[in-house]
Amino acid sequence: MSEGETIAKIAGTPPSPARESGRSPGRPKGRRSDVTRTRILDAAERLFANRGYEGASIRDVAAAADVQVHAVSYHFGPKEALFDAVVVRRAAIMTAHRRAALEAARTAAADGPIPIAAMVRAYVTPFIRSAGHGQPGWRNYAALMGRLANSPLGTEIIAKHYDETARAYIAEFGRALPEVDAAELVDGFLDMVAAMLAICARTGRSERLSGRRMPRSTEESIETLVRFHTAGFLALAAKPKG
Incomplete structure (x- = not known):
């Protein structure tokens, strides 16, 4: 199995949160409580994805669930805590897949820098596959992340649940492209x-x-993105100086 195939296998389709053994934050009381919590989270996720944070009230979520x-x-608890629970439920799964894929890429690279294409593929594959495999919850979550990426609220939420993993990837990009300015790597x-x-x-x-x-x-779609952004990162290293 090639390096790319190994990373793609590890960065596979994330499972549904309902099949995860861990519980999201809150007050677990047993199976009936877990079912209720899942219904509430699913409804909130769908409403936040379609209407945004401000457009969905606790009453709306209760009615939908x-x-x-x-x-x-x-x-x-309050709406802010519900919103955080919606995000973290799948963020925890996504982070685990991305970290496993990055570790596989490190192992394949031995003591050398990880190839750029391998890092791009490791980061984007879990998310794109999760949104594309037909499970409605992941599609809603992808839409919600798109909203968050363009909102003030999203900056705080994304920082809380995704920045640590992002920094780990950016550090590896920096190791592979030491001549590129750190700010340019972040932009890329x-x-x-x-x-x-x-x-x-x-x-x-x-x-x-x-x-x-x-x-x-x-x-x-994954392969196009990997080729395009691999070339983009390499172009940063080839930028004329002065």
Whole structure:
């Protein structure tokens, strides 16, 4: 198995949070309580993705989950805490996959720098596959992350749950491209994340512009992004000085 195949296997489709053994923050009381919590989280995730944080109230979430308003507050507290629980539920899964993929890339590279393509693939593959494999919750989460990336609230939430892993990747990009300014590496990394989110948005614009009737496959989209952003990072290193 090649290095790319190994990383792609480890950076595979994340499982549904409902199948994870760990519980998200709150007040677990048993199986019935877990089912209620999952319904609330699923409903909140869908509403926040479609309406944004400000556009969905606790009452809206309760109605969508078919529970009493007090049940939402009992399990999650205020709206801010509910929103955080929605984000962290899948962020924990995504972080685990990305860290495993990065560790696999480090192992494959032995003592040398990790190839740029391997790092790009390790970071974007779990997210794009999760949004593209048909599970509605992950599609909603991808839409929610797209909203967060362009909002003041998102800056704080993303920093809390994603910055540590992002810094680990950026450090490896810096090791592979020591001649590139740190600020440029961060800009390149954020451009890569924006492209990843755009792919997952599935707005149909790509099909309209290209004249295709059907969207490209998840794997085709991943490979295009990997090739494009690998070239972009390498172009930063080739920038003329002075």
